[in-house]
Amino acid sequence: MKLRWLGHSAFELTSNNGLNILVDPFIQANPACPLKTNDVNSDVVCITHGHADHFGDVVEIARNNPNLMVISNYEISIYLQRKGVHAIGINYGAFIKIEDVEIRMLEAKHSSTFDFEIETKYAGNPGSFLFTFDDGLKVFHAGDTGLFSDMKFVIGEIYNPDIALLPIGNIFTMDPAEASIAASWINPEFVIPMHYNSFPSIAQDPEKFKQSVTNCKTLIPKVLETLEF
Numbered sequence: 001m002k003l004r005w006l007g008h009s010a011f012e013l014t015s016n017n018g019l020n021i022l023v024d025p026f027i028q029a030n031p032a033c034p035l036k037t038n039d040v041n042s043d044v045v046c047i048t049h050g051h052a053d054h055f056g057d058v059v060e061i062a063r064n065n066p067n068l069m070v071i072s073n074y075e076i077s078i079y080l081q082r083k084g085v086h087a088i089g090i091n092y093g094a095f096i097k098i099e100d101v102e103i104r105m106l107e108a109k110h111s112s113t114f115d116f117e118i119e120t121k122y123a124g125n126p127g128s129f130l131f132t133f134d135d136g137l138k139v140f141h142a143g144d145t146g147l148f149s150d151m152k153f154v155i156g157e158i159y160n161p162d163i164a165l166l167p168i169g170n171i172f173t174m175d176p177a178e179a180s181i182a183a184s185w186i187n188p189e190f191v192i193p194m195h196y197n198s199f200p201s202i203a204q205d206p207e208k209f210k211q212s213v214t215n216c217k218t219l220i221p222k223v224l225e226t227l228e229f
Contacts, residue, residue: 001133003163004226007032008198009054011141011165012042015133017100019043023129023141026056032198032223037061044098047072048143049112050079050123053198059083071096071103075124079114092127100134106155108145110173130159137229139163140186144195147178152185163229164188164216167195168209169202176204180212190229192219 002014009024010033022042027033029052037060045061045068048054055076062068062085070080070087077089090096095104110126131139140161155161164186167173173195174182183191191213196204210218221227 001135001137001139001229002226003139003192003221003229005192005194005221005223006030006035007223009048009141009143009165009167009195010056011194013101013131013139015100016135019099019101021046021101021103021131022061024048024054024056024143025058025061026053027061028057029053030056030198034224038064041065042068044068044101044103045070046103046129046141047076048108048128048141049073049110049126050076050114051112051144052116054144055114055116055123059085062086069098071105073105073112073124073127075122079123092125095130102132104130104132104159106130106140106159107148107150108143109148110144110146128155130155130161137162139165140188141165142167142182144173147174147182151182156186161186161188163190163192165192165194168193168204168206169196169198170204171201173202176209176212179209183213183218184215188216190217190219192221 004012074089077087080087108126112123112126138161
């Protein structure tokens with residue numbers, strides 16, 4: 001599996017069979033990402049919640065790729081279907097298998113609205129995703145979240161991911177201290193910080209987060225850097 005960080009909470013995951021999954025497609029307005037939407041060549045897009053910095057450019061990406069499949073919560077899927085996007089809605093605990101990847105939606109503690117609309121509208125419950133590849137590798141994308149006990153008792157003990165992508169920015173999500181607790185509860189082999197330094201309000205030093213994590217290896221990729229597992 002290949003993993004590429006696009007800045008903020010946007011990640012590309014590419015399976016061994018070449019399935020490309022884009023999570024939280026915040027591209028054009030993402031100050032950390034140099035790409036344009038026509039640079040994106042995804043088969044699947046997963047959206048954790050409705051905020052603009054996660055919902056991102058999914059509609060434009062879908063227009064560029066009519067074969068694209070979007071996976072989100074039910075409310076976001078209905079919103080996208082009405083715009084002509086092929087979207088499938090699932091909810092906590094449910095999964096869908098696409099080629100050699102199982103995609104499961106899990107919980108997150110956050111809010112979720114279509115905050116880019118003139119009238120802010122409810123966008124369903126926020127979520128996280130667990131990606132299980134056919135070789136057994138598991139990647140957990142936490143979405144936007146605070147610390148909550150199911151990180152230990154459900155995500156860590158039941159699903160036991162190998163890689164955890166955790167927000168550290170504070171203000172809207174966990175801060176580095178809480179994220180290091182989350183890392184200890186989830187107990188993956190690797191943890192990767194996200195949702196930081198995109199804007200001044202979420203400025204953080206990932207090296208300090210790395211120093212606070214003692215149970216697993218912290219990887220700090222550069223934007224557009226590809227890691228192979």
